[in-house]
Amino acid sequence: MKELSYLLLTIGAALALIGSAIFGLGDATTLVPPPEAVAESFVRELETKRYTRAQSYLSEELAAKTGPATLKELTERLLQRTGKILDVRGEAGWIASERAEAGARLKTELMGEPMLKFSLTRRAGVWSINDLQSIEAAAMH
Amino acid sequence: MALYQILLRVVLAYVFALLLLRLSGKRELAQATSHDLVLALILGDLFDDLFWAEVPASQFVVAAGVLVVLQVAVALGCHANQGFARLVNGAPEVVLRDGKPLQQGMRHEQLSENDLASLLRQQANLEREQWSEVRCAHIEPDGEMSVLRHEWAKEAQQQDHARLPEAKQ
Numbered sequence: 001m002k003e004l005s006y007l008l009l010t011i012g013a014a015l016a017l018i019g020s021a022i023f024g025l026g027d028a029t030t031l032v033p034p035p036e037a038v039a040e041s042f043v044r045e046l047e048t049k050r051y052t053r054a055q056s057y058l059s060e061e062l063a064a065k066t067g068p069a070t071l072k073e074l075t076e077r078l079l080q081r082t083g084k085i086l087d088v089r090g091e092a093g094w095i096a097s098e099r100a101e102a103g104a105r106l107k108t109e110l111m112g113e114p115m116l117k118f119s120l121t122r123r124a125g126v127w128s129i130n131d132l133q134s135i136e137a138a139a140m141h
Numbered sequence: 142m143a144l145y146q147i148l149l150r151v152v153l154a155y156v157f158a159l160l161l162l163r164l165s166g167k168r169e170l171a172q173a174t175s176h177d178l179v180l181a182l183i184l185g186d187l188f189d190d191l192f193w194a195e196v197p198a199s200q201f202v203v204a205a206g207v208l209v210v211l212q213v214a215v216a217l218g219c220h221a222n223q224g225f226a227r228l229v230n231g232a233p234e235v236v237l238r239d240g241k242p243l244q245q246g247m248r249h250e251q252l253s254e255n256d257l258a259s260l261l262r263q264q265a266n267l268e269r270e271q272w273s274e275v276r277c278a279h280i281e282p283d284g285e286m287s288v289l290r291h292e293w294a295k296e297a298q299q300q301d302h303a304r305l306p307e308a309k310q
Contacts, residue, residue: 003213006164011206014157018198030146031153031198041195126197 022125028095035102035120038127040090043104043116046075047085059121059128066132074132077139083109091115098122114138146194153198154191158184161209166216176229180212230282237261240273250280260286 021027028034033041038057045054051068058066079085086107093101100120107113117134120127184205191201219226236246242257252260257278261267265288267274274294279287 001217003164003166003217004210007161007206007210007213010157010160010164011202011210014153014202014206015199018153018202029143029194030149033194033197034146037194 028100028122028125028127032126034092035095035100035118035127036090036092036104038090038120038129039102039104039116039118040088042118042129043085043088043106046071046078047088049075051075057129058132059123059130062128062130062132074135074139078135081139082106082111082114085109093117100127147192150191150194150198154188154201157202157205158188161205165209165213176212176215180208183208233279233281233287235277235279236286237272237275237278239277240275246280252280261288264288 018031021031042054042057045051045057049072051071054071055063055066055068086109088107089105091103091105093103098121100122101117102120103115103117105113105115116138118132119130121130122128187201187205187208190196191198215229219229234246234249235243236250236252236257237243242254247254247257258269261272261275261278264286265275265278267288274290275288276291277289281287
């Protein structure tokens with residue numbers, strides 16, 4: 001039992017350390033996925049048709065009105081224009097306090113290497129995507 | 142992604158893993174069982190996610206921590222209760238008795254006779270014609286083979302020297 005208590009204490013101490021780095025020192029890119037990693041992961045989830053997981057990268061407000069079905073429809077329209085997505089790479093934009101912008105550079109079959117830009121907000125230390133305008137625009141034009 | 146951020150994440154993961162291993166006991170490294178191996182594989186994947194910032198560090202700490210806590214709880218359970226240990230780790234399987242391979246044990250361990258011969262060569266220095274020296278060979282829960290020889294086949298020890306006729310003279 002002593003071993004378990006020590007382990008739980010270690011986990012607690014590690015969480016406290018991470019919490020103080022994020023909330024005390026304002027870390028927004030080292031101990032949490034930075035905005036560009038969020039953008040990249042979001043597009044990768046869409047590309048692999050894991051819409052429910054993709055939804056978890058959206059802010060609460062956006063996720064409330066953008067369900068997996070909407071993301072599926074959006075992705076299908078995007079793929080009609082871009083063809084197969086061969087690779088996705090996150091690109092850093094700017095960060096200002098609780099807001100940020102980051103991009104996901106796609107390598108596509110039909111459209112070369114378009115960039116999808118996302119604005120993000122930070123809640124409880126974690127970045128989430130705030131709008132899908134860039135992806136909607138890429139799917140339409 | 143800046144290199145210093147990768148460095149910080151690697152250091153955090155390394156120190157955390159080191160503490161977990163230290164606190165969970167030395168058996169993890171030396172006496173790995175099948176579920177230790179599964180744990181090591183899952184932890185490896187979790188490290189990868191953290192290094193490339195695919196998950197927040199807090200999620201890594203909780204996931205890796207809970208896995209190790211469960212592992213230690215199971216190990217403590219095994220220590221306290223033989224029945225539980227058998228349920229979790231399985232029992233040693235006899236694959237050779239009195240020099241004869243046991244088909245049931247070999248099938249359970251998915252061993253062919255060639256595999257058995259190879260194990261006996263590697264772990265007991267026994268060629269096929271020496272199998273009659275073996276009283277019993279087990280495949281232990283950690284996958285290692287243990288071999289018990291007949292009394293007459295054991296290596297001579299110092300006490301045996303006194304029994305030699307020349308020593309008596």
